[in-house]
Amino acid sequence: MTAEAAPAPARPVPLPDDASESFWAACARHELVLQRCASCDRFRFPPRPMCPSCGSMEWRDEPAAGRGHLWSWVVAHPPVLPAFRDRVPYNVVVVELEEGVRMIGNAVECANEDLHEGMAVEVAWDDVEDGVAIPVWRPAP
Amino acid sequence: MRQFAGTMPGVTSPMRDAAAIVGVAHTEFSKSIGRPERTIALEAIRGALDDAGLAPSDVDGLVKFTMERTVEVEIARNLGVPNLRFFGEVGYGGGAGCGAVGHAAMAIATGMAEVVVVWRARLRGSGGRPWASKSNRVGDEFQWFLPWGLSRPVDQIAMLTRRHMHELGSTEEHLGAVATAFRAHAANNPFAMMRKPMTMEDYLAARWISEPLRLFDCCLESDGALAVVLTTPERARDLQKPPVLVRAFSQGTGPEHVVMANYFTERPLDSPAKYSAEDLWRHAGMGPEDIDCAQFYDAFSPLVVISLEEYGFCKPGEGGPFAAEGNLRLGGRLPTNTSGGSLSEAYVHGMNLVVEGVRQIRGESVNPVPGCETVLVTSGNGVPTSSLVLRSAA
Numbered sequence: 354m355t356a357e358a359a360p361a362p363a364r365p366v367p368l369p370d371d372a373s374e375s376f377w378a379a380c381a382r383h384e385l386v387l388q389r390c391a392s393c394d395r396f397r398f399p400p401r402p403m404c405p406s407c408g409s410m411e412w413r414d415e416p417a418a419g420r421g422h423l424w425s426w427v428v429a430h431p432p433v434l435p436a437f438r439d440r441v442p443y444n445v446v447v448v449e450l451e452e453g454v455r456m457i458g459n460a461v462e463c464a465n466e467d468l469h470e471g472m473a474v475e476v477a478w479d480d481v482e483d484g485v486a487i488p489v490w491r492p493a494p
Numbered sequence: 495m496r497q498f499a500g501t502m503p504g505v506t507s508p509m510r511d512a513a514a515i516v517g518v519a520h521t522e523f524s525k526s527i528g529r530p531e532r533t534i535a536l537e538a539i540r541g542a543l544d545d546a547g548l549a550p551s552d553v554d555g556l557v558k559f560t561m562e563r564t565v566e567v568e569i570a571r572n573l574g575v576p577n578l579r580f581f582g583e584v585g586y587g588g589g590a591g592c593g594a595v596g597h598a599a600m601a602i603a604t605g606m607a608e609v610v611v612v613w614r615a616r617l618r619g620s621g622g623r624p625w626a627s628k629s630n631r632v633g634d635e636f637q638w639f640l641p642w643g644l645s646r647p648v649d650q651i652a653m654l655t656r657r658h659m660h661e662l663g664s665t666e667e668h669l670g671a672v673a674t675a676f677r678a679h680a681a682n683n684p685f686a687m688m689r690k691p692m693t694m695e696d697y698l699a700a701r702w703i704s705e706p707l708r709l710f711d712c713c714l715e716s717d718g719a720l721a722v723v724l725t726t727p728e729r730a731r732d733l734q735k736p737p738v739l740v741r742a743f744s745q746g747t748g749p750e751h752v753v754m755a756n757y758f759t760e761r762p763l764d765s766p767a768k769y770s771a772e773d774l775w776r777h778a779g780m781g782p783e784d785i786d787c788a789q790f791y792d793a794f795s796p797l798v799v800i801s802l803e804e805y806g807f808c809k810p811g812e813g814g815p816f817a818a819e820g821n822l823r824l825g826g827r828l829p830t831n832t833s834g835g836s837l838s839e840a841y842v843h844g845m846n847l848v849v850e851g852v853r854q855i856r857g858e859s860v861n862p863v864p865g866c867e868t869v870l871v872t873s874g875n876g877v878p879t880s881s882l883v884l885r886s887a888a
Binding site: 362363364365366367368369370373377398399405424425426427428429430433434436437440442443445447454455456457458459470481487489 | 626629630631632633634635636637638639640641642643644645646649652653654656657660701702703704705706707749750752755757758762
């Protein structure tokens with residue numbers, strides 16, 4: 354079998370840590386949650402143990418609305434990581450959520466040419482492998 | 495002596511002009527240099543000491559990049575350094591260069607060491623791409639961007655570029671003006687890896703790498719090593735080359751930084767460079783008006799547009815038009831990356847920009863800026879960054 358004919362290697366999947374474990378566990382259930390400070394109520398992303406606004410180490414996960422708009426995007430062309438070679442050209446987006454935080458994802462159910470700044474999107478799920486899902490974004494109706 | 499526009503009476507930095515660069519050297523730059531990283535590091539360091547007229551026995555300090563594979567003691571026991579009384583390292587890849595020089599200057603200014611060498615040796619042309627070696631399970635900050643395929647530095651900077659275009663109006667022709675200007679500079683540089691002239695048409699016809707960035711928005715992939723030697727201004731006066739003073743240096747991150755994918759802060763377009771710039775001008779007692787020549791970190795062309803704005807040469811949104819008016823070229827208002835930079839000379843984490851800054855002040859550049867006395871050098875942005883003002887001791 355030639356290198357070209359071999360299947361693409363497995364895509365990268367998150368390795369959860371103490372602060373991100375509950376976020377990724379919720380994703381596996383297709384639930385988008387956001388870390389929120391239990392003291393000053395600030396949402397924060399990426400998750401981390403301490404609130405940079407008030408210093409509290411108490412926090413909770415709150416269900417997110419799952420809606421936002423495109424803040425920026427790129428379209429990746431070769432050479433890319435082998436795990437992504439069957440997807441080129443593929444998009445990666447930054448979404449600004451209604452809760453005010455930004456998150457990286459992919460836009461789905463939408464041609465790359467149709468992506469635009471401010472485009473309304475809602476969360477969808479990409480089941481990367483058994484027990485691992487990552488949030489992706491499709492045009493909101 | 496001329497008056498500097500940013501000077502505030504009575505405000506001085508203990509670091510100001512407290513160390514001097516007295517030696518610089520580098521190996522050839524190529525796609526595949528054919529010698530180990532350790533060997534080329536030693537070649538560059540010996541070369542820089544020769545340039546200064548110093549011996550390995552004079553060296554008592556070393557500063558490295560965290561990504562350097564050869565450790566300080568390995569350098570010292572090959573070189574014959576009797577004792578390292580100061581050693582340290584600065585992190586974050588391309589963001590480190592000016593910081594490493596600055597840390598060396600701090601060691602000298604505080605008397606911790608007297609002759610300090612900063613070096614960078616890389617097999618980045620033949621040694622593979624660091625971002626390509628991630629395993630399938632990605633933790634730390636990587637878990638927030640790699641799973642969606644935001645994997646290469648070019649993707650991470652392209653994301654900011656698109657936003658800069660949207661908010662501040664930069665265009666692909668602005669980026670092309672940066673890339674073609676630096677290529678024109680490289681044409682005169684025998685060390686440059688890319689000397690073939692490039693027109694705007696050539697630039698626009700190149701393939702996409704990560705939209706909105708094309709092939710020639712990206713730096714080269716190079717092997718090579720460089721070294722810089724610093725000592726006290728007093729000792730520098732007796733050495734063979736004209737001393738180049740470290741007028742000021744600074745580092746900066748801004749709030750809640752995420753390395754390379756710094757989109758999570760309230761104002762992501764306020765890049766680490768904005769923070770470094772503010773401190774740099776304060777420490778220097780100077781402003782952008784006082785700079786004769788700039789060496790901006792250019793792993794990707796948009797970083798130059800952003801730097802023009804963050805370091806205060808242009809208002810937000812005016813960096814691109816400034817480049818498009820030809821101001822980065824020789825004879826322009828701010829000749830920039832006069833050796834060809836990372837885009838056309840070599841990509842060695844920006845240490846070639848430090849070396850070129852020194853050569854401009856010495857009058858040794860292949861593209862000399864007439865009367866050049868002060869140079870701004872910056873390091874990688876989008877990561878924790880750093881910057882330097884160098885000036886003539888004359």
